[in-house]
Amino acid sequence: MMFIKIMIDSDASPVKDIVIDEAKKHGLKVVLVASYAHYSTKIHPAHVETIYVDSAKEAADYRIMQLLQKDDILITQDYGLASLALGKKAKVLHHKGFEYDNDNIA
Template identity: 50%
Template sequence: MRILIDGDGSPVKEDVIEIAGLYQVEVMIVTSVAHYTHKEYPAYVHFVYVDQGADSADYRIVGLIRKGDILITQDYGLASLVLPKRVRVFHQTGKEFSATTIDSLLEQRYQSGRLRKAGLRTRGPKPFTTQDHQNFRQALIQALEQVKLSSNNE
């Protein structure tokens, strides 16, 4: 199992790295070359750099992810593409995407896009809060604890 992060603009990268270290889980951060960093990270953290195309990171993640992995993204479309691969997908606010919730989220995104094309304003995402941050950390820890328990029972 690995944790993949849709890295462009993710406010929870450092949290994931910290928590993954406690559970000895590999982290892959997929991000555009525009976000290249010289910062040193632990050996279990790997960066995968992609071109700056609109969906370059998404396509790379779809190719890299495998059964049992965890993905961190706020992209509903990407979540819908990887859920059939039997992975767990979390939003940066800690909400877990599932096969039962993703369809309604995609429908909401579609309807908002239609309204914007018609010239109407729609609400953007709410600012990332301290509570979102705490919820995310709690959700990731809980997911990793579940994996740990299930592997101990095998």
């Protein structure tokens, strides 16, 4: 059985805490992907996993794409990453709340 997870491109995401709280209400796992440059000692609840990658350009994007599966939810403000994620049939949201799709990605 496959479980849907929420992935956050979290280096610059202002909605991490809101998403973590809402995901808990719905029994969803949250995966935060960030560079070591944004390392935090903050302790998150058990349903949250934090993955750190090196600070190389696009390192977080590459890791997200390795982990992202069909029907997962990705939150990002990166249009390039959003475009790739749509190709994997993920649901992709901007942190301002709108959903990326094949009609508005350009």
